[in-house]
Amino acid sequence: MLHRARISFALITLVFATTINGAFISTKNALRRTSMIDTNYHQTKSVEMIRCLVNCDVDFSFKDSVIIPSSCRTYSNAGRCGVTFEMDYVRKTGSASFAADNSTDIEFETGLVVDARFSFEPSVERKALWSYECATSNDCASKYFQKYISHYIELTEQLETLQNLMSSLLYNDSNLPTVHQCYRDRDTFEDCQSGICTYSWEAGENSTTRYMCEPAKVPVNVYYQILRTDPVIPVSPILDEVRYVCNTNKCNSFEYGVGIRLVIAEKWGGILDTNSAATNLITGSRYALLSVSVILMKFLC
Secondary structure, eight states, rough: OOTTEEEEEEOOOSSSSEETTTTEEOSSSOOOOOOOEEEGGGOHHHOOOOEEEEEEEEEEEEEEEHHHOOOOOOEEEEEEEEEEEEEEOOOOOOEEEEEEEEEOOOOOSSSEEEEEEEEEESOEEEEEEEEEEEETTTHHHHHHHHHHHHHHHHHHHHHHHHHHHHHHOOOOOOOOOOEEESSSSSOOOOEOTTEEEEEEEEEEETTTEEEEEEESSSSEEEEEEEEEEOOOOOOOOOOOOEEEEEEETTTTTTHHHHHHHHHHHHHHHOOOOOOOOOOSSOOOOOHHHHHHHHHHHHHHO
């Protein structure tokens, strides 16, 4: 679903629900739409109607050829076409839903958002919800799905590697407490005996970072959201977001946080139908990039 508070636009949704750091991500298998955009970039314009596949749901296994079933024959003329697909990279299964929307008045041709969650306990989980919208041509969403679904399936190994890289810093599977201190801001830390550390970051002109110690009740996990449009919406911020829970000592440090963000930016795997390369997730000072060079060598070498 293409969303977040100040930059949200028409979205199609699919069953995908999980609790992450107390925040509930939920999408229902219904054509729920929102249209919210910063008032500095809210325009009313005539929408050119295109043909879109609607009322079509697909379940598939990664080991099989993925095709849109012949029973999907319902089309609608709309301003935008869309598809959402949930991918379970552990069970190697997926599901997709196609829909159309007329309410969007944001000037972009294509938009892609991913909500991804990696859990390390009590069992390993790797799930991602991808949502794609387009206003380029008839059947553009279904064409995108048919052209690129193999790309998203092939991310299985890449995202497993990503989880392993994050696990090496954030997760200790010992039964003994391993957290003694957590950062409470970039430069200072607090005692956190037998607890967990948390880190959250949201992009923007004034990006927000939070560091906390909490009771050891939340499973170790990483969540991220990345939004990309083509052309880029000239409004700030594009609300990329990263949150994680970790159980190694001082694991919510500034350096670890930037390292996690950088490795996600390297491995997230998103593409648009223009074949443009994935845009870097993180923006920041030269100092920030240099300060994690050791971590990145561990990650990427």
